[in-house]
Amino acid sequence: MSSQVAGLLQLIALIAALALAYRPLGDYMARVYSSEKNYRPEKWIYKAIGANPAAEMRWPAYLRGVLAFSAVSVLFLYLMQRVQGSLPGSLGFSSIDPDQAFNTAASFVANTNWQSYYGEQAMGHVVQTGGLAVQNFLSAAVGMAVAVALVRGFARSRTGELGNFWADLVRGTVRILIPISVIGAIVLVAAGAIQNFSGIHQVGQFMGGTQEWNGGAVASQEVIKELGTNGGGYFNANSAHPFENPNPLSNLFEIFLILLIPFSLTRTFGRMVGSLKQGYAILGAMAVIWIGFTALMMWTEFAHRGPAFEIAGGAMEGKETRFGIAGSSMFAVATTLTSTGAVNSFHSSYTGFGGGITMLGMQLGEIAPGGVGSGLYGMLIMAIIAVFIAGLMVGRTPEYLGKKIGTRQIKLAACYILVTPALVLGFTAVAMALPTPADSMTNSGAHGFSEILYAYTSGANNNGSAFAGLNADTQWFNTTIGIAMLLGRFLPMVFVLALAGSLAEQKPVPETAGTLRTDKPLYAGLLVGTILIITGLTYFPALALGPLAEGLAS
Numbered sequence: 001m002s003s004q005v006a007g008l009l010q011l012i013a014l015i016a017a018l019a020l021a022y023r024p025l026g027d028y029m030a031r032v033y034s035s036e037k038n039y040r041p042e043k044w045i046y047k048a049i050g051a052n053p054a055a056e057m058r059w060p061a062y063l064r065g066v067l068a069f070s071a072v073s074v075l076f077l078y079l080m081q082r083v084q085g086s087l088p089g090s091l092g093f094s095s096i097d098p099d100q101a102f103n104t105a106a107s108f109v110a111n112t113n114w115q116s117y118y119g120e121q122a123m124g125h126v127v128q129t130g131g132l133a134v135q136n137f138l139s140a141a142v143g144m145a146v147a148v149a150l151v152r153g154f155a156r157s158r159t160g161e162l163g164n165f166w167a168d169l170v171r172g173t174v175r176i177l178i179p180i181s182v183i184g185a186i187v188l189v190a191a192g193a194i195q196n197f198s199g200i201h202q203v204g205q206f207m208g209g210t211q212e213w214n215g216g217a218v219a220s221q222e223v224i225k226e227l228g229t230n231g232g233g234y235f236n237a238n239s240a241h242p243f244e245n246p247n248p249l250s251n252l253f254e255i256f257l258i259l260l261i262p263f264s265l266t267r268t269f270g271r272m273v274g275s276l277k278q279g280y281a282i283l284g285a286m287a288v289i290w291i292g293f294t295a296l297m298m299w300t301e302f303a304h305r306g307p308a309f310e311i312a313g314g315a316m317e318g319k320e321t322r323f324g325i326a327g328s329s330m331f332a333v334a335t336t337l338t339s340t341g342a343v344n345s346f347h348s349s350y351t352g353f354g355g356g357i358t359m360l361g362m363q364l365g366e367i368a369p370g371g372v373g374s375g376l377y378g379m380l381i382m383a384i385i386a387v388f389i390a391g392l393m394v395g396r397t398p399e400y401l402g403k404k405i406g407t408r409q410i411k412l413a414a415c416y417i418l419v420t421p422a423l424v425l426g427f428t429a430v431a432m433a434l435p436t437p438a439d440s441m442t443n444s445g446a447h448g449f450s451e452i453l454y455a456y457t458s459g460a461n462n463n464g465s466a467f468a469g470l471n472a473d474t475q476w477f478n479t480t481i482g483i484a485m486l487l488g489r490f491l492p493m494v495f496v497l498a499l500a501g502s503l504a505e506q507k508p509v510p511e512t513a514g515t516l517r518t519d520k521p522l523y524a525g526l527l528v529g530t531i532l533i534i535t536g537l538t539y540f541p542a543l544a545l546g547p548l549a550e551g552l553a554s
Helices: 003-034 040-049 059-082 098-107 125-155 167-190 217-227 247-275 275-302 307-312 324-339 352-363 375-392 407-433 445-458 475-504 521-547 547-553
Strands: 200-206 208-213
Touching: 003 167, 003 275, 003 324, 040 098, 040 407, 059 125, 059 324, 059 352, 059 475, 098 125, 098 475, 125 167, 125 217, 125 247, 125 375, 125 475, 167 217, 167 247, 208 407, 217 247, 217 352, 247 275, 247 324, 275 324, 275 352, 275 375, 275 445, 324 352, 352 445, 352 521, 352 547, 375 407, 375 475, 407 445, 407 475, 407 521, 445 475, 445 521, 445 547, 521 547
Parallel strands: none
Antiparallel strands: 200 208
């Protein structure tokens, strides 16, 4: 069997697994966020934090809950790293430097999980499990809560109430993320991932020296890192490490985990707004982009150009032979079209066009299917823009899901779209203009520029994957990427919740013969075109200087 055929079969199996899980998981999540019942463990949590889960919140109160909880999380994780040397289970590692601790705290709370450190050489068991893994759950639950608040904005009328942030946070964690993670961790352990709290031990001698590895609760952290579209990893090699991702079966399972909740949330959206067809339209737009990017990535990496590629069967540089080109390409697309940031290969070693595809996937806004929660609300923002464009074409006031899209809604949507590109392009321009940041580049020319552009694209879009070749463990990059991660995560949430509040206050607009049907394939096609055009106009000049120039020159 050829590598191409094997890759196609893997893709078909992945699509089939996602299709089987789509309906039951999507419906279950809709029931979770619509239920008025609180389980006993949830009641204990509410009592401990002093929250009333039945109290409805308007968007400013909901936003204050998001920001306050996240600020406390950043502070807690920062302090935990700063005192690591005094904690039990530190494996002898010292406390983390201030700039690195800030960067890591901002990264994991912002659901980015960017790592400018070697996990197995810096973080002990307590920080890994009690700090980083906990934030993998909580940051994902925050994203899902904000997405559900926006969905309620469409579903409700004549009220500014969007639900209760604390209830959404707790239910998303307790009822969705934890149960799936327990099952997923068992699957990964069965596949060969490690799960222990062993110390550092010597595994052999190589080239006159010794090699040492430390164990850890890897499987349990690996599953939530993928399920919650977090990224990061116990080891520097990330999901290319055999302790995290042992074989092709575990690799396909991890890709499934990455895509599971973001795709299924479209069903949740359709169920909560009372029209499953609306969810299918959003799903269709996401699926077209994801499948298109996957096919394009496989084509660029399988293309045989020169004798070296012919012998290897494609562009194998930087890829694990356990996964091959197909498994690596699917993983790369899944992780950059979501906010996951996990990698099972080094994107810097991809072909020029292949590296550009990973970058463009993040620059789309990670909405196909996107991060847990953030993918859905990002796609709904683009849906509003697409409706507005269609309204301009026919001279009619745009409407979406029975809500008029007026000046206020368009301004909020435009602000959402402009925040991330401003952060990415602004920080990239400053870094390239200053002498010190450029010293961190391993490569010069177009590829070196791509390293810088990718780093800020990954940070501001809350992805967390790295292009490799860039020494990001400097005060400049730790600080600026940390700021980009926080602003890229929480500024868009301000506009999303404000938009949700304005939609919830409206009264429904009756559908007429002139209403644009947003549950049809025509609209889904318009939505895909809107996404690609807006992203292309925004990032094309920067991409032309980096991956496009490199790809055309090779």
